[in-house]
Amino acid sequence: MTEAVRLDAVSKVYGKGQGAVAALREVSVGVPRGTFTAVMGPSGSGKSTFLQCAAGLDVPSSGAVRLGGTDLTGLDENALTELRRRRIGFVFQSFNLISALTVTENITLPLRLAGAGIDRSWLDEVVHRVGLGGRTGHRPAELSGGQQQRVAIARALVTRPEVVFGDEPTGALDTMTARDVLTLLREAVSALGQTVVMVTHDPVAASYADSVLFLADGRIVDAMPAPTAGKVAERMTRLGAWK
Template sequence: MTDVVRLDAVSKVYGRGQGAVAALREVSVAIPRGSFTAVMGPSGSGKSTFLHCAAGLDVPSSGSVRLGGTELTGMDETRLTELRRQRVGFVFQAFNLVPSLTVVENVVLPLRLAGARVDQAWLGEVVSRVGLDGRTGHLPAQLSGGQQQRVAIARALVTRPEVVFGDEPTGALDTMTARDVLTLLREIVDGMGQTVVMVTHDPLAASYADTVLYLADGRVVDAMTAPTADRVAERMTRLGAWV
């Protein structure tokens, strides 16, 4: 099992001088291919900055970020955009669907934007995997929140990305719907060999992952394997003390 994402001594500082804020401090993490990793921490711990740097959405102040065998450091925005479009999938708390497009049109949108051919067999498998058979002609307004997030997950998968990054992907969903979406994320790791990295504040969501990384004050202060919701919640209560 090789690493699909690797951060080496990554720091991110916003601002300059006395107003400078260090969002990440010397973070080194390796994300194995075919794994499900949750990233947790209190508000302001650096979770979103970690995700943005790992995904090539933001540029570290120092350190190295690699996606597969590709070094992201030093890439200009045009090359980073191409890399994200071809090799990275994103699922956010907001579904970010285009209201005037059908389910299938939303799913294939990244391919259309890239001028890439749609592999109909793969599209059919992705739609089936996320449980949207029979819904492909619907508009987003005709779907529930959980179904809309399934469309977003299918859109993230259709380009066959090396890694899918999720930023609070169940944050806008009720508890039962969130469980369905988390089960789906677990299934695409186990059944499709996909790699998922998910920022969350929810111990239940984190319990679906293989590993939980804990951030505090911009540093990775702990990692937990085989997490349960209770263990994750208990660890979160002690993060302020880093113990």
């Protein structure tokens, strides 16, 4: 199985001298294409830094990140911006929708920014899959939190990205709505062959993934295939992280 993302000996240090903090330490891991991977760990373990480096949002202090066949090392900011627009999708806790735009306009924004054409049949399929068929003319203020996150997922999928990165995508949602959003991400992998990498603190959310990577002190300390909420929660207690 080919890898959608590969990190080789990636370290990230913030600050210098006495105040330097190592957020990632020599992390090497590959994410197979067409899989759903959850990333977990205690606060300060390096989860967000892992996602930012893997997604080309931040530059490692050392080591290499590859997206498919592209080495991100040495790409300038313009090249990274172009790569993120065309080849990566993002789903954040805060939705990050533009209030003045309709659902359709928010979903297709990455295509317009990239100067790419809109495949209407694919747009219709994505809108249908996320359950927004009757809402395409609405603006974010007219939608519930769960519906807004569905717009964000559709926006992430519409460019047919190589990877969708989620940073606590269910963190602002109630339990039932979170389950719907996680089911959508799961279906994107199972039905569409999408690759999803999701940072989460929630063992139930992690149980939707194919595997879980556990971070502690900036290192990957364990990986769990076929996770269940119970097994994930138990493993987190042994990381000293479960509160």
